[in-house]
Amino acid sequence: MSARSFAVFMSVLAVIALLAFGLASKGEARLEVGEQVPSSELRVLGAADRTGSLADYRGKWVLVNVWASWCGPCRDEAPELQAFYDRHRGPDFEILGIDTQETGQGGLDFVAEFELEYPQLHDGDGNYAKEELKTTGVPETFLVDPDGNLLFYNESAEAILGQRFEETGAMPAARWSSAFAPVDDQGQPLAPEALPLMITLARRRPAHRSFHIRGMNGVLRHIEVASIPIVGLNGEFLGAAAFFWEIDEPCA
Numbered sequence: 001m002s003a004r005s006f007a008v009f010m011s012v013l014a015v016i017a018l019l020a021f022g023l024a025s026k027g028e029a030r031l032e033v034g035e036q037v038p039s040s041e042l043r044v045l046g047a048a049d050r051t052g053s054l055a056d057y058r059g060k061w062v063l064v065n066v067w068a069s070w071c072g073p074c075r076d077e078a079p080e081l082q083a084f085y086d087r088h089r090g091p092d093f094e095i096l097g098i099d100t101q102e103t104g105q106g107g108l109d110f111v112a113e114f115e116l117e118y119p120q121l122h123d124g125d126g127n128y129a130k131e132e133l134k135t136t137g138v139p140e141t142f143l144v145d146p147d148g149n150l151l152f153y154n155e156s157a158e159a160i161l162g163q164r165f166e167e168t169g170a171m172p173a174a175r176w177s178s179a180f181a182p183v184d185d186q187g188q189p190l191a192p193e194a195l196p197l198m199i200t201l202a203r204r205r206p207a208h209r210s211f212h213i214r215g216m217n218g219v220l221r222h223i224e225v226a227s228i229p230i231v232g233l234n235g236e237f238l239g240a241a242a243f244f245w246e247i248d249e250p251c252a
Helices: 003-018 072-088 106-113 127-132 173-180 196-203
Strands: 042-044 047-052 061-067 093-100 120-123 140-144 150-156 207-214 220-231 237-246
Touching: 061 072, 072 093, 072 106, 093 106, 093 127, 106 120, 120 127, 196 207, 196 220, 196 237
Parallel strands: 061 093, 093 120
Antiparallel strands: 042 047, 042 120, 061 140, 140 150, 207 220, 220 237
């Protein structure tokens, strides 16, 4: 790997950490790290007579972002992705957007509103995202290596929330305690200040622990959470990013 490629790779991992509502999960129905990522032909967004696929970018690191114009977190992360693309676009790296689960003008309006310049494909019925990429919602982000293999994915938090984002709405970190009733491994309720994200926001340091939550769909999940502070170039504390992953099979 060249020095520039390595720098791009590390920068991509950093921007993934900042994308909305990251959830790393494992399960039987997921693509596995190291697996070849499906590259079916899709229509180029806004061009009915042109198609494209992930395979067109073989030889590059590709950040695949699955989104929809009706998704609130997708709107939050789109400007960040474009800013990242402005800094890192080049022969070693590409961002590929997949507009999924929508028809009509919504996708094109979204691209125009946020002035997105990276290539976009259209997965109108959602079959490519759901059946081939094994997504569980939007947004989801995949990092694909130059050989077309999956290196990392950031799954939609809808899977752990048990409800679509347009139904959940914005949720301050403090609401987690009442909305998801987190409990420790002994079944004892956890106060908001005991959760990793709240610890990082309050103390500006990394935090980690495992606990159980019950999603909006009633499913009990045993998850592990790691949170890290986000610090600007001038040392300013900007907030925190949290990563979630499931460590047991969900229970009813």
